[in-house]
Amino acid sequence: MKLHSVRLPHFNNSADKSTVEIALPEKVVISMSQHGGVPCTPLVQIGDKVKTGQLIGSCDAVISAPVHSSVTGTVCDITEIINIMGKRNKAVVVQTSEEQALHEDIAPPVVNNREDFINAVKNSGSVGLGGAGFPTYVKLNYDRKLSYADTLLINAAECEPYITSDYRAIIEQADELINGIKLIKKYLEIETAYIGIEADKPKAIEKLTEMCAKEQGIYVKKLPSAYPQGAEKVLIYNTTGRVLKEGELPISVHCLVMNCSSVIFISEYIKTGIPLIKRRLTLDGNIVNKPVNVIVPVGIQLSELLKYVDVRKQPDRVIFGGPMMGSSVYDPEMPILKTNNAVLFFEGTAAGREPTPCIRCGRCVRACSMNLMPTELESAYDAGDIEQLKKLKVNLCMNCGACSYVCPAKRNLSEKNQLAKILLRNGG
């Protein structure tokens, strides 16, 4: 069986340019909620001096990751922000000082066994850097009584248009990627690793294939250049042929799926002990003159990025993440999170026109990699038919946006699916 997919334009304009580390901004706004799950509690107070890499937020909940300061400076405010999900959470604002120094506690972690390794990953503040932001240690610390992992899948598909931050990471830090894979394989006793990468990145495929030839049990898996190859279920199926059932996690089919940039970070962390305080971002969009990848401190604000990026005019729309699954940002002061892989600047609206009636062309049905029927789901949602929404499995929609993308009537099908899921959660 071949899963449905759609062909998207690539717009990978920033692919051939080396990543640039941009100057530290005057202040950073570090959100205590860097991912889904429970937000952290600030460990610092206004007026405190903090150093780069210092722990400033933590939480006892399982699905959480600690937060560290990305700069050296003074805590000038602990404020409440409205995050990208529309929820309120605390943020620590740090005024950057002239002199930057690493916190004195930072040292490479001592790792001798599985527990040490998972613990180190936990302390690093690592979350999935592909966008979903699931805390990495939770993924690694799966219940060994219930299942086992025999396959490590490295998600290097990078299937969304515009984004090239994973690609640049592979090109610039291939050694770290291979080293990270070896570490995870060693400490979690996983025999086989596949690096899943889309066919439109021949340079990365060539480089990694060459390097993997010298390694035991690491293979490059070329994926078709069709969206959404990077979706977890699609990646698992297209690399291993295993079907992730409704409600299951990848470990149910003995797979661990990790984004390539996350693995690169883990490799670096084990070497240096510097926690997750920086990340690589693609800056692009239809008004950007020189698309480029940059390394920024976590907490840098959108307004600072706008000062840096070379745009033709002021943007009408700004997207955090890719154009298919990313979120519109309304606030120019919105800070960058660990999970952001791109900031895109656009003029005009994407919709361009009002939705017109569905003509039942079936393009959405043929676009859905989960084999759902978006147009039927839309009718069911509009009719408030909860039973039908359940029957048609709207819960399996992963919000990839392919249905809305292909719709000739420009209907917001994937948005309706999201609303339907909320309807089921609240009333179903």
Next chain:
Amino acid sequence: MNNYLIEPAPHIKSKITTQKIMLHVIISLMPAVIASTVIYGLRALLMIVVCSAVCVLSELIFEKITKRPRTINDLSAIVTGILLAFNLPPTLPFYMAIIGSVIAIIFVKNFFGGIGQNFANPAITARIILMLSFTSYMTTWVKPFYYTMSADAVSTATPLVSEEAPDLLNMLFVKSGCIGECCTVALLLGGLYLIAMRIINPLTPVVYIGTFALLTLATGGDVPMQVLSGGLILGAFFMATDYATTPITTGGKVIFAAGCGILTFLIRNFGTMPEGVSYSILIMNILTPFIDKLTVSHPFGAKKGGAGK
């Protein structure tokens, strides 16, 4: 403070629109329009123009009266107009064609909710109503190039009702019948264009014509002659592939097309009418909601009765 626009993902959209799809269909019908003008003269072209104009006008007036949003820009009324004209004999009085166009757009399409909502193909239903109302006019055929001939040489029978069969080459390039059916090659050209532009699923015409051909072969019929006669090619490529009135999944389309093939075969061989394409498609149109129910796609990794959380 300068805030940015908020929109739901995805933030890019494909360039395809309903209007462009309809434009592709109109382009695909052009070879047959040209062929019919050459074969049946300017009257055929005028018939196509009249039907299209009346269809657009009917839709415009209906939406004005019912205060519905104007949809004539989507060009679907023009498609209906051309297809209806294609299903009429070249000599049909214009007022009958006008009645047919009004029926197609107002009664069959817009009374049921307009574009995408109608359950029956407007052009086919209008043709059937005209056939029942004005049977003799709707079954009066003229010879190709009749406009160049003397008056007594004009009328003819379609191959399906005539005694002697014309040769295959004529069936491909010039045959008598409805306006749109006169040049099979022109229709095939348009059909291939729609397949190449990914507007229609090739399975529909292939299964429709294939099922019909197999049944004809199995019962010892003349396959090429039967396939090329009447409105089969027109119906299989342009009517059985209509989005609104046919199943949405690929599996559903195959069932639909096979049903059309079987019905066409049955009507042509056992019915009292010489031609069965319009009736077959209309019957399958009516069955489409049931086929859709039977062929709901199985979601990837879905568990039976799994809770939709």
